[in-house]
Amino acid sequence: MIKDKLFRAARFYKRHGLRNFMVHLIQKTLGVESDYNKWFLRHAPDKSALNAQAEIKLSFKAKFSVIVMAGSDSQQRLKGTFLSLTEQTYANWELLSIGREDQKLSDSGVVFVEYDKNSQIAEILNRAAEKCSGDYILFMQPGDQLAPNALFEIASEIEKGGYSAVYTDEDKIEASGIRHIDPIFKPDFNLDLLRSTNYISNSMVISRRVLRDIGGFKKEYGEGCILDLYFRIFESSAAIGHIPKVLYHSKQTSAKNEIAQIDHMKVLRDHYSRMGIDATVSGSNLDGILRTRFSTDGNPLVSVLIPNKDHIDDLDKCLNSLLNRSSYKNMEIIIIENNSTDKSTFEYYDRMSRTHKNISVMEYKGDFNYSAINNYGAGFSKGEYILLLNNDTEIINADCIEEMLGHCMRDEVGIVGAKLYYGDGSVQHAGVIIGLGGIAGHAFVSLKKGDSGYLNRENCTQNYSAVTAACMMTKKSIYESVGGLTEEMQVAFNDIDYCMKVRKKGKLVVYTPYAELFHYESKSRGQDDTPEKARRFNSEVERFAKRWPEILKDGDPYYNPNLTLVRPDFSIKD
Known part of the structure; x- marks a missing residue:
């Protein structure tokens, strides 16, 4: 037993060096080694x-x-930061220290x-940037450290992609420096x-030429001048890369920036002003998360498409929420009837269409094919925007339609999805991750209402590769340009396929947590619990995989490859 432990200790020392060996030994002794810390040590070179990398x-x-x-x-x-630089496998760097004369490092190699x-922070950073002799600049806080392979990985990524800015994943080092x-x-x-939130945080390496071309740091933003720089880099159309490796380690601190x-x-x-975008910005009840409301000027017509077969109790709940709860009124509601058998269903259709002039019923007589049914309904729509909506959904917040429409009216956006809850209030949909569960799956499924989820992601407006068509808004012009939903995909993944087609046209898919609905999920169709339905599902899995092999091979760009594809909770891959 002792011999085995000594062998493992020697192997760890050989793999990770003296400093990591001593940290690991202290952690084991104190019993403080976390699961993530074990993961980090296992994945660090x-x-x-x-x-070998240094050669x-x-x-x-x-x-x-x-x-x-x-x-x-x-x-x-600051000495800790400097030490992490001396251990880099890429040696072409310089360190500039900003401070008072009494804070000057004794090392002659530090500028x-x-x-x-x-002086304002922007003025100080601009002065430092002027003294740089490097091609790329990285801003760090004292005590923060780089992984020894950080600059090599960044240089390799820039060489490969020609990026003007690159950011990496990051973590924190406890104040003790142990884990x-x-x-x-x-x-x-x-x-x-x-x-929504400064998810890039630290770790952005920026081309000095780009920094100069966009005018450096702006003092009017105080400590937000670095975040402002990120936006102006985007506005300049400079290429921004990301390395999904933990290469930046910030020193843990309890200090809170009240003006951030x-x-x-x-x-x-x-x-938004520079981009010519009409939007209002407000805080939220969550630290570090902002909400943007985009203008819906012009009050465009929204065509709501609702496939239905019987289950009029569910449909009535859905329609009542649209008619009585929604504050947006310029809607036409097209119910696409598909093979109902109950007499009461048709009586309900007749009553609702006579009572509400904006409700019409169109009959699709073919077998159930979600794609064909919606494409059929879209052919009758008069709106500039189409809202695909399941009959077993119910709007929660009055401004749900405005929230989705504001995003959908943006030129760069093709699709907008909502936050959906099960009847018990837990999350049913907060975006779709390609590859989750094999092909695609909903993010944060079953997360309890009020829980924050991973880094508050479920509470942030953001881009995803896909969202569910249980509640999906899209421009009618885009819907028609890509041929609507792919009818060969009758039931499964047709919405994900549609998102992929729209993204291929260069349009964004937006998820907003501020459009909230209940989704009682698949009551009309039932579950895939027969051999025939299982065969159909498997064939649609194969069809999706053949249509979009690249993203399944390379991974979802809006998800991180270090996170699991087995669970929807953004937990670390085993």
Whole structure:
């Protein structure tokens, strides 16, 4: 037993080096090693891999300038940052330290940038950027560290993709310096998520040329000047890359920036102003998350398509929520009748269409084919926007339609999805992840109402690869341009396929948590519990896989490959 433990200890030392070995030993002794910390150590490159990496000669020869803002208590922490740079496998870097004269590091290799205590942070950062000799700049806080392979991985990514800016995943190091905690596994660039919350946070490496071309940092944003820079990089159409590896480690701190949300709101409002977008920005009841309401000027007609077969109790609940709860009134509601057998169903149709002039019933006589039924109904629609809606849904918030419509009216957006709940209030849909469960699955299924989920993602407006057609708004012009829903996919994945077709046209898919509905799920059709239905489902799985092999092979860009595809909770892959 002792011999085995000594062997494992020696192997760990050989793989991870002295410093990681000592940290690991302390953790084991104190019993504080977390599951994530174990995961991190298991996935970090070992000593031999780092040595081999240091011998690789990249054709990309760019120099990195790392700028660190010193503080009154940061001398020792700054040394930790400097040490992490000396361990890099990519050696072409420089460190610039911003501070007062008494905060100057003794190491002669550090470029010191003195600042006036009355200077604004943007002025200080601009002064430091002017002193840089590197091609790319990274801003760090004192005490934050880079993984030893960080600059090599970033240089490789820039060489491969020609990016002007690259960000990485990150985590925190406990104040004791012993273990890694709180990982942030980020998606590839996600515009609407960035507008909701600063998910990029630290770890963005930026081309010095781009920084100069877009005018550097703006002092009017205070501590939000770096976030403002992220938006202006996007606005410049510069290519932004993401490396799904934990390469940045921030020092754990309990300090809370009370003005951060105010800065974020001003940054976001000015971003919309520069883009010519009519939108209002407000805070939310969640720290660090903002809400944007986009204008619905013009009051366009929305055509609501609702397939139905009997189950008029469910349909009545759905219609009542549209007619009586929704504050948006310029709607036409098209019920697409498909092989109902109850006399009461047709009596209900007649009563509702006579009572409400905006309700019509169109009969589709073919066998159940969700795609064909909706395509048939869309042919009768007069609106600029189509809302595909299941008959077993019920609007919760009065501004549900306005919320979806505001996003759908944006030029760059093709599809908008909503947040759906089961009858018990738990989450039924908060976006779709391609690859989850094999082909595609809903995010955060069964998360209890009020729970935050992973990094509050279920409460953030964001881009996804797909959303469910149980409640999906789209431009009619786009619907027609891609041929509507693919009718060969009768039941399963036709909505995901539609999202993929729209994304292929360069349009965004938006999920908004501010459009909320109950979804009582598949009551009309029933479950896939017969051999025939199972065969049909399997054939549609195969059809989707053949139509979209790249995303299944390469992974969903709005999900992180370090997260599981087995559960919908964004937990770390085993």
